[in-house]
Amino acid sequence: MEKTYNHKEVEDRILSSWAENGKLKANIDKTKEPYTIILPPPNASGKMHTGNVLMIAIEDLLIRWKRMKGYEVLWVPGTDHAGFETQTTFERELRQQGKSRLDFDRETLYKKIWDFVKENRGLIENQIKRMGASVDWSRYTFTLDDKALEIVNNTFSRMESEGLVYRDDYMVNYCPHCGTTFADLEVRHVTRKDPLYYIKYGPFVLATVRPETKFGDTAIAVHPDDSRYKEYIGKEIEVEGLIGNFKLKVIGDAYVDPQFGTGVVKVTPAHDKNDYEAGKRHNLEIKQVIGLDGKLTNIAGPYAGMKVSEARKVVVEDLKNKGLLVKVDEEYEHAVSVCYKKGHDIEPTILPNWFIKVESLKKPAKEVVEKGEVKIFPKWREITYRRWMEEMHDWPISRQTVWGIRIPAWYSVEDNPSLKVTFLDKSGIVKTGLVSELLATSGLDEIKKGLQSLMAPKDAKYVISRESPGEDFLQETDTFDTWFSSGQWPLITLGYPNSEDFKYFYPTSVLETGWEIIRPWVSRMIMFGIYLTGKPPFKNVYLHGLVRALDGKKMSKSLGNVIDPEKYIEEYGVDTLRMGLISGTANGRDFTFPQDKILGYRNFANKIWNMGRFILMMKERYEGDVPQFESAKLDLKPEDKEILEKLSLTIKAVDENLEKYRFADAGEVIYQFMWHEVADLYIEKVKNREDKDVALSTLIHVYTTCLKLLHPFMPFITEEIWGIMTENKKGLLMNSPWPVEK
RNA sequence: GGGCUCCUAGCUCAGUUGGUUAGAGCAUUCGGUUUACAUCCGAAAGGUCACAGGUUCGAGCCCUGUGGAGCCCACCA
Numbered sequence: 079m080e081k082t083y084n085h086k087e088v089e090d091r092i093l094s095s096w097a098e099n100g101k102l103k104a105n106i107d108k109t110k111e112p113y114t115i116i117l118p119p120p121n122a123s124g125k126m127h128t129g130n131v132l133m134i135a136i137e138d139l140l141i142r143w144k145r146m147k148g149y150e151v152l153w154v155p156g157t158d159h160a161g162f163e164t165q166t167t168f169e170r171e172l173r174q175q176g177k178s179r180l181d182f183d184r185e186t187l188y189k190k191i192w193d194f195v196k197e198n199r200g201l202i203e204n205q206i207k208r209m210g211a212s213v214d215w216s217r218y219t220f221t222l223d224d225k226a227l228e229i230v231n232n233t234f235s236r237m238e239s240e241g242l243v244y245r246d247d248y249m250v251n252y253c254p255h256c257g258t259t260f261a262d263l264e265v266r267h268v269t270r271k272d273p274l275y276y277i278k279y280g281p282f283v284l285a286t287v288r289p290e291t292k293f294g295d296t297a298i299a300v301h302p303d304d305s306r307y308k309e310y311i312g313k314e315i316e317v318e319g320l321i322g323n324f325k326l327k328v329i330g331d332a333y334v335d336p337q338f339g340t341g342v343v344k345v346t347p348a349h350d351k352n353d354y355e356a357g358k359r360h361n362l363e364i365k366q367v368i369g370l371d372g373k374l375t376n377i378a379g380p381y382a383g384m385k386v387s388e389a390r391k392v393v394v395e396d397l398k399n400k401g402l403l404v405k406v407d408e409e410y411e412h413a414v415s416v417c418y419k420k421g422h423d424i425e426p427t428i429l430p431n432w433f434i435k436v437e438s439l440k441k442p443a444k445e446v447v448e449k450g451e452v453k454i455f456p457k458w459r460e461i462t463y464r465r466w467m468e469e470m471h472d473w474p475i476s477r478q479t480v481w482g483i484r485i486p487a488w489y490s491v492e493d494n495p496s497l498k499v500t501f502l503d504k505s506g507i508v509k510t511g512l513v514s515e516l517l518a519t520s521g522l523d524e525i526k527k528g529l530q531s532l533m534a535p536k537d538a539k540y541v542i543s544r545e546s547p548g549e550d551f552l553q554e555t556d557t558f559d560t561w562f563s564s565g566q567w568p569l570i571t572l573g574y575p576n577s578e579d580f581k582y583f584y585p586t587s588v589l590e591t592g593w594e595i596i597r598p599w600v601s602r603m604i605m606f607g608i609y610l611t612g613k614p615p616f617k618n619v620y621l622h623g624l625v626r627a628l629d630g631k632k633m634s635k636s637l638g639n640v641i642d643p644e645k646y647i648e649e650y651g652v653d654t655l656r657m658g659l660i661s662g663t664a665n666g667r668d669f670t671f672p673q674d675k676i677l678g679y680r681n682f683a684n685k686i687w688n689m690g691r692f693i694l695m696m697k698e699r700y701e702g703d704v705p706q707f708e709s710a711k712l713d714l715k716p717e718d719k720e721i722l723e724k725l726s727l728t729i730k731a732v733d734e735n736l737e738k739y740r741f742a743d744a745g746e747v748i749y750q751f752m753w754h755e756v757a758d759l760y761i762e763k764v765k766n767r768e769d770k771d772v773a774l775s776t777l778i779h780v781y782t783t784c785l786k787l788l789h790p791f792m793p794f795i796t797e798e799i800w801g802i803m804t805e806n807k808k809g810l811l812m813n814s815p816w817p818v819e820k
Numbered sequence: 821g822g823g824c825u826c827c828u829a830g831c832u833c834a835g836u837u838g839g840u841u842a843g844a845g846c847a848u849u850c851g852g853u854u855u856a857c858a859u860c861c862g863a864a865a866g867g868u869c870a871c872a873g874g875u876u877c878g879a880g881c882c883c884u885g886u887g888g889a890g891c892c893c894a895c896c897a
Contacts, residue, residue: 082859274897286897299897335821335896343897352897412896462824462892593824594892623825624891632891661845662833667825668891674832674846681845681859692856742834746844758861 079694079802083687085651088798093207095797101145101813103216104152106582113149114586115141116568117206117213118599119221122157123164123198126205128625128633128671129592131643132663134209135656136622136741137590141212142790143736144587146816152583154571155213157202159195159221161482161560168194168481183502183528184480184555191481210652210793212812217579219571221563222483226570227544230563231486233610235542242435245536247364248474249354251415252427254372254386274410275394276340278402279326280315282307285339287412288349289397290389292319293378294367295326297345299356302330304341320396321379329360351426368425370498370533386425430536432476432485432556439605440467446614452604455620455739456666459593466597475562478531482557487540490550491522494538497552502528513552522550531555565602568615575611586616593621593666620739623668625659630670641671650680653792657682660791661742682749683795686788689757690799693781696764696774705771707779713769718776721760724751725780726819732787733819745791752784778803783817 096102104112115137120130137153145151168191169179179187199220206213219226237243272287279298286292298315300307311330316323333352334343347357348366357364369375374389376382381389397403415424444467446452447460454460476485489497495514503509503520508530516525532555534540540554541547563570568589572580585607589600600619607615626632627639634640646655658676662669697704705712714722728751735744760777767773782803789796789811800811808814 079856082857284897288897332821333894333896338896346897350897352895355894458824465823597892626890630890665834665836670832672832672845677859678845681857684859685857688857688860690856695856738836740836743836746834750844757857761856762861 079687079691081691083651083684083795085653085683085794089208089210089652089794092794092797093210095801095810096210096212096812099810099813100212102212103214104150104583106578107150108582110148110150112152112583112587113141113144114152114154114583115588115590116154116571116586117156117211118589118591118595119156119158119219119564119567120202120206121160121163122202122220123167123195124160125201126209126643128641128643128659130205131209131655132622132625132659133590133592134206134211135660136620136663138209138211138656138793139660139741139790140588140590140736142793142812143816145212145812146786146789146814148815152217152579153211153213154217154219155203155206155211155215156219156221156567156571157199158560158564159481161477161479161557164195165191165479165481179480180508180530182530184530185527187480208647208652209656212793217571221560221567221570223570225573226563226566227483229566229570229574230483230558231544233566233606234486234558234562237434237609238542242438244433244435245430245534245538246433246472247428247536248431248433249351249426250429250431250478251424252370252429253422254368254370254425255422270414271409271411272414273394274339274407274412275397276404276406277397278318278404279342279344280317281310282315282342283340283404284342284344285407286344287410288346288390289393290374290381290386291346291349291367292344292393293321293374293381294346294348294365295344296347296357296363296365297360298326298328299331299334299343299345300328300341301334301336302332304334304336306336306341318400318402320381320393320400320402327360327362329356329362331356331359348428349426354426354428364428366428368427370427372425386423430534430538431474432487434473434475434562436470436473436605439609440470440601442608443467443601443604443614446604446608452614452616453618455618459596459621459666462593462596463601466601470601473559473562475559476554476556477559478555479557480555482560483563485554485556485558486544487542487554488547488551489532489534489538489540489554490548491517491552492550494534496535497538498533499525499552500530500532501525502530504528526552529555561598561602564599565606566610568603568607569610584611584615585613588618588620589616590620590622592624594624596621618739621666622663623666625662626668626670628671628673646676650676651683651794653794654680654683657745657791661745663742666739679792682753683792685753685757686784687795687799689752689761689781690803692761693774693778694802696770697778700770700774704778705775707775710771710775712772712775714772714776715767715769717760717763718772721755721776721780722820724755725783729783729787729817729819748784748787748791752788756780756784785811786814786817 141151141153274285275289276285310328314325314327345353347354347362347364367377374381374384491513497513499513500510572584574580604614657679661675662672731747732744764773764777785796785800797811
């Protein structure tokens with residue numbers, strides 16, 4: 079053995095011996111109890127971050143432990159198409175080539191992103207392998223694999239036929255210039271100075287930066303406790319406007335800040351997110367005053383057809399002339415949403431989207447956790463889950479992105495003349511308009527071929543089908559929210575509904591993931607699992623904490639505090655990084671990247687390496703063969719009995735802590751025992767023992783048992799030493815049975 | 821603004837139904853070591869458990885309040 083442990087040399091070799099002889103592939107063995115984990119799929123085109131390392135370390139620990147305990151273990155690896163994130167990354171590349179997504183038709187863009195993902199997906203897969211993850215690669219699944227598409231489409235179709243799907247208006251970030259919607263994450267917030275206009279509204283004066291939307295006002299809001307206006311709440315007031323007088327209801331709503339402006343707000347549900355929410359709370363009418371072309375609609379009377387910026391000037395001028403403008407604060411600074419592409423103002427707009435009714439789904443999902451059918455560790459995280467289950471409202475599942483699973487709804491062009499389409503025509507020019515009108519100049523095939531997006535009215539007639547129902551049809555261009563498909567991940571990976579895997583391995587044993595996705599992911603998986611199979615998809619949920627940067631803050635590119643795990647793997651080895659991270663994560667709380675501990679476990683790795691080296695040296699000096707501890711009758715000294723007893727206690731403590739997902743405690747127990755009991759005390763005594771046969775035999779037994787206990791935590795070094803100690807005669811450590819306390 | 825969590829040794833953190841003298845790793849100081857390991861061994865020092873009240877025979881732990889930190893969600897017309 080080398081004088082120090084050289085992880086670089088060892089890791090590759092051990093990886094290939096696991097790949098050749100490790101029991102990675104799960105079999106359906108009905109004489110054994112299954113133990114299953116589905117790996118939360120990392121972004122297919124991304125690279126490993128510290129959180130992924132922690133996730134893999136914990137899951138591999140559980141898997142290796144249960145495998146050694148004799149379970150039929152299955153750990154399914156997979157990667158995620160990461161809809162929005164990937165498309166953004168790809169578009170960034172496009173931009174460097176001076177292009178944008180709007181230069182391509184939908185199909186071409188989709189293919190280009192596919193190629194991009196294919197080019198990049200090898201990286202994360204290799205990193206998972208390099209971590210020593212003992213996953214079953216024969217069951218590897220990508221979120222856009224055919225079996226995924228099939229299940230997701232079928233689920234949607236079934237939900238639709240059971241009346242759980244509907245189309246309704248939803249407020250989205252719409253950019254009239256780009257003619258498309260943006261996800262919340264695509265919206266930039268910039269601080270800008272705009273005039274704040276104080277306008278007379280009947281008995282009130284209120285402040286607004288958007289006077290041009292006044293034609294869409296359907297209420298006036300004040301804070302319910304504002305004594306200045308309390309008497310008005312619930313009453314209707316008469317307001318003098320630019321296009322005649324009109325009546326507005328006064329509502330009391332806590333979203334109004336009495337400190338701001340005059341404490342009175344005009345409510346425009348069609349063009350402001352807050353107002354929209356308030357409108358829903360108070361059943362207000364929605365008047366769309368800005369069209370998708372960015373011009374005022376007919377509701378604005380004489381102002382119809384004006385662009386927003388133009389209309390604002392004219393409206394202000396007219397208000398002034400009518401004496402309705404009280405004052406203007408020119409220096410008002412506020413945050414404005416703009417599109418990330420060119421900085422156009424975002425126009426919050428109501429558009430038809432696809433929704434799922436969650437009422438019938440969330441009840442049983444809440445109950446399984448309350449009844450303990452699904453146990454959440456740590457328990458205090460249950461609060462997040464329960465609150466979400468109470469608050470959750472219907473789920474908008476459509477996204478206006480290309481990279482994802484396209485919603486399998488088809489619109490007949492003939493039945494839906496008011497379908498609005500955007501497409502690239504034969505000469506590559508973008509055209510937008512009603513399909514009924516565009517068909518006069520372009521053929522339907524041309525539209526189909528160049529289609530970028532379509533917008534169907536909320537009462538459009540549609541057919542649900544994976545295949546085109548006929549020549550006359552255009553498919554919905556929206557894709558499913560990523561969580562709609564990843565919510566079915568356990569079912570997808572296990573081949574729901576008929577595969578043998580599904581019958582044997584479902585429900586899985588534990589879902590291990592970060593707590594920040596309780597709401598979008600964990601809740602959805604439970605809902606879908608129960609909906610489709612009657613059973614939640616896992617028995618336990620273990621939620622690990624977030625690994626924060628060295629400054630105690632969340633890692634982020636903009637703060638420049640991101641820790642690249644590669645650096646640590648390179649310098650200290652996989653085992654050390656894994657063990658270091660595990661030791662930091664005791665209670666599933668967030669924790670700062672434990673740099674010192676990683677150093678400490680590097681020392682530990684070297685310590686156990688040298689213990690092995692020393693034992694080998696003693697073996698060589700011993701004349702003849704050391705008696706086998708299990709078979710030989712040994713005359714044990716009290717110190718031998720003592721160390722065996724402590725070993726037994728250690729096994730017990732490790733098992734108990736792992737059962738409770740107390741990984742750091744379990745690791746600590748082995749660490750203390752190996753270093754401070756076996757190395758510091760017992761080995762020192764063995765050095766001076768006359769009865770070397772007994773001492774050495776016991777020592778070897780204790781040490782190799784420790785290797786087993788430590789293996790799930792630090793798989794590489796333990797496997798390597800095991801091979802040397804056993805002269806490769808006992809097979810791989812990873813396939814060996816777990817020690818039993820005596 | 822709503823919510824969750826944290827504040828324990830110089831640093832990173834344990835402390836699992838309240839119960840002797842509050843622990844670990846790293847760092848510090850002192851000593852040791854002619855060979856398993858200087859990535860070692862032994863020992864020491866280091867804590868008003870954020871602060872203020874309360875409950876209790878007894879509080880790091882339970883309750884209330886204050887202050888600070890981190891994160892999630894919603895964001896100012």
